[in-house]
Amino acid sequence: MTATHSLAAEDLTLAYGDRTVIEGLDLLVPPGRITAVVGANACGKSTLLRSMSRLLSPRSGRVLLDGKAVHRLPAKELARTLGLLPQSPIAPEGITVADLVGRGRHPHQRVFSRWSKEDDAAVAAALDATETTPLADRAVDELSGGQRQRVWIAMALAQQTDVLLLDEPTTFLDVAHQIEVLDLLTDLNRTRGTTIVMVLHDLNLAARYADHLVALSGGRIHAAGEPADVLTEECVRAVFGLDSQVIVDPTSGKPLMLPMGRHHTAPRADVLQGTSGS
Amino acid sequence: MTSVRPAPALDAAPVRRPGPVRFLWLLVVLGLLVALMGASVAIGSRDVGWSEILAALGGSAETMGEAAVTKRIPRTVLAVVVGAALGLSGAVMQGVTRNPLADPGVLGINMGASLAVVAGIAWFGLFSATSIVWAAITGAAVAAVFVYAVGSLGRGGATPLKLALAGAATSAALTSFITAIALPRGDIVENVVSWEIGGVGGATFTGIGTVAPFLVVGFAVSLVSARSLNSLALGDELAAGLGERVALARGVAALGSVLLCGAATAVAGPIGFVGLVVPHLCRLLVGVDHRWLLPFSAIVGACLLTGADVLGRIVARPTELDVGILTALIGAPFFIAIVRRQKVREL
Numbered sequence: 001m002t003a004t005h006s007l008a009a010e011d012l013t014l015a016y017g018d019r020t021v022i023e024g025l026d027l028l029v030p031p032g033r034i035t036a037v038v039g040a041n042a043c044g045k046s047t048l049l050r051s052m053s054r055l056l057s058p059r060s061g062r063v064l065l066d067g068k069a070v071h072r073l074p075a076k077e078l079a080r081t082l083g084l085l086p087q088s089p090i091a092p093e094g095i096t097v098a099d100l101v102g103r104g105r106h107p108h109q110r111v112f113s114r115w116s117k118e119d120d121a122a123v124a125a126a127l128d129a130t131e132t133t134p135l136a137d138r139a140v141d142e143l144s145g146g147q148r149q150r151v152w153i154a155m156a157l158a159q160q161t162d163v164l165l166l167d168e169p170t171t172f173l174d175v176a177h178q179i180e181v182l183d184l185l186t187d188l189n190r191t192r193g194t195t196i197v198m199v200l201h202d203l204n205l206a207a208r209y210a211d212h213l214v215a216l217s218g219g220r221i222h223a224a225g226e227p228a229d230v231l232t233e234e235c236v237r238a239v240f241g242l243d244s245q246v247i248v249d250p251t252s253g254k255p256l257m258l259p260m261g262r263h264h265t266a267p268r269a270d271v272l273q274g275t276s277g278s
Numbered sequence: 279m280t281s282v283r284p285a286p287a288l289d290a291a292p293v294r295r296p297g298p299v300r301f302l303w304l305l306v307v308l309g310l311l312v313a314l315m316g317a318s319v320a321i322g323s324r325d326v327g328w329s330e331i332l333a334a335l336g337g338s339a340e341t342m343g344e345a346a347v348t349k350r351i352p353r354t355v356l357a358v359v360v361g362a363a364l365g366l367s368g369a370v371m372q373g374v375t376r377n378p379l380a381d382p383g384v385l386g387i388n389m390g391a392s393l394a395v396v397a398g399i400a401w402f403g404l405f406s407a408t409s410i411v412w413a414a415i416t417g418a419a420v421a422a423v424f425v426y427a428v429g430s431l432g433r434g435g436a437t438p439l440k441l442a443l444a445g446a447a448t449s450a451a452l453t454s455f456i457t458a459i460a461l462p463r464g465d466i467v468e469n470v471v472s473w474e475i476g477g478v479g480g481a482t483f484t485g486i487g488t489v490a491p492f493l494v495v496g497f498a499v500s501l502v503s504a505r506s507l508n509s510l511a512l513g514d515e516l517a518a519g520l521g522e523r524v525a526l527a528r529g530v531a532a533l534g535s536v537l538l539c540g541a542a543t544a545v546a547g548p549i550g551f552v553g554l555v556v557p558h559l560c561r562l563l564v565g566v567d568h569r570w571l572l573p574f575s576a577i578v579g580a581c582l583l584t585g586a587d588v589l590g591r592i593v594a595r596p597t598e599l600d601v602g603i604l605t606a607l608i609g610a611p612f613f614i615a616i617v618r619r620q621k622v623r624e625l
Contacts, residue, residue: 055515078521103508106522
């Protein structure tokens with residue numbers, strides 16, 4: 001799990017029918033790092049992710065994995081290097097955790113091959129890494145939202161890809177579970193060097209957990225780089241049309257965006273001086 | 279097995295659902311099938327003694343009893359084969375459409391096959407058994423594509439209920455077409471009506487031989503699709519992410535399913551609900567892994583149809599009730615039960 005792979009988009013244009021979503025986009029995903037993609041609703045974040053995992057063919061341009069166009073690679077070969085966790089995967093009714101995680105082994109199996117020792121080891125390791133081993137024999141239906149998301153990530157881990165794309169892995173989770181999932185992904189990145197690209201809604205969590213932050217706006221990259229360079233008041237205004245104040249997150253040293261809105265338009269001097277206000 | 283497992287060592291312990299339970303069920307359903315086949319040969323409108331049954335199985339057809347038993351042998355084989363085909367076809371169809379209500383009967387695919395056969399006989403003078411099978415499979419395929427297209431119209435794509443409604447509407451329309459074609463034709467109407475109810479009573483080994491190649495291909499294609507169906511079950515996006523070519527996988531599996539139900543319909547008429555009931559039963563026994571579910575659906579489908587055929591001979595003595603009627607009697611309440619569950623979720 002040490003191989004790093006380069007993933008890049010080159011002059012990428014994506015469209016649904018005649019509606020262009022992404023136009024002439026160039027993106028370099030830093031290998032072995034965590035990249036977070038942020039942007040307003042319908043700015044093309046998920047579309048970009050879908051195309052990078054070749055669910056969507058580009059209108060023009062290419063997505064390159066190690067210099068090879070992903071849309072030309074054999075499906076299973078790609079799936080052994082690049083994994084995708086979509087926003088709302090379906091858990092078949094009554095499936096057990098171990099069985100679901102085992103399905104992540106699909107790209108490593110042939111039509112008539114049997115379940116192998118490597119498959120078992122990969123599933124066991126994936127369950128272990130996500131601390132879902134005690135749940136192995138439970139039905140996925142019975143799990144809480146946070147547990148279920150961990151199981152889905154375990155499935156993606158069992159696929160043993162060096163690159164992992166996740167479309168809003170924290171949606172529908174409460175704040176504790178969001179942190180739990182993002183911590184887990186960070187562990188993966190730090191211990192195995194897995195390259196992670198994820199679409200996130202929450203700007204502050206994105207800035208805190210990402211090494212590389214990409215802000216999309218109107219189908220183009222507005223800014224990309226270190227979170228501290230990308231998440232600025234100007235950027236939030238340009239991408240979301242929102243006035244905000246960006247301060248340094250005392251816990252992480254990363255930028256922290258505080259939205260303003262019509263009822264809270266300026267920083268209050270009295271609060272800024274003292275400790276935190278209400 | 280619910281306790282906390284130790285952290286996996288290098289030589290990891292298997293963490294998947296234990297196989298022995300499934301093997302046990304496999305033995306149970308196989309045993310049941312053998313018993314039902316025995317009953318199917320032994321039980322009928324004519325009471326036959328054991329000696330005569332054994333003699334008939336040995337190839338003798340000298341007494342009336344032995345002759346009756348001899349006629350029951352191909353009938354038993356046909357019930358097994360058609361039941362297996364319909365059970366497997368339903369399981370594959372439910373997997374392909376991720377729809378718990380999918381079934382060759384509910385989706386109107388059997389009726390597509392029937393209409394093609396009836397039209398072929400009435401208008402094109404189809405007589406050879408092979409051409410009838412081809413007509414049935416073509417009709418089944420056209421109906422399948424049509425119902426799926428209609429069911430996918432509008433928001434949300436092919437939801438379970440929309441597909442079932444499209445199938446029911448198509449089925450009703452096709453049934454009236456069949457009646458319209460057959461009624462004015464005094465020469466074929468009687469055959470069409472009895473065939474349309476669905477039965478295995480008139481089975482011959484020649485007829486079985488004609489559909490056998492189609493069924494063999496259908497069984498093979500369907501069973502090979504098991505692993506693809508496992509990934510399709512996780513949603514199209516995740517399946518693609520796992521390296522599945524979604525459209526191709528779905529097309530291949532659907533082809534296997536259509537071959538099976540088309541061929542079964544050609545030889546036994548449109549028998550409904552076997553493909554609906556059987557996969558649900560099998561999921562209770564062996565879970566949702568298609569590599570187990572598909573073979574089980576075939577075996578349990580064979581059990582259901584053979585059992586229904588035997589039952590039909592017992593309840594209506596001295597005459598017989600066609601299996602198509604019995605499977606509908608069993609299947610309709612089952613269908614309602616599935617729909618009435620709190621939500622008809624996608625598989």
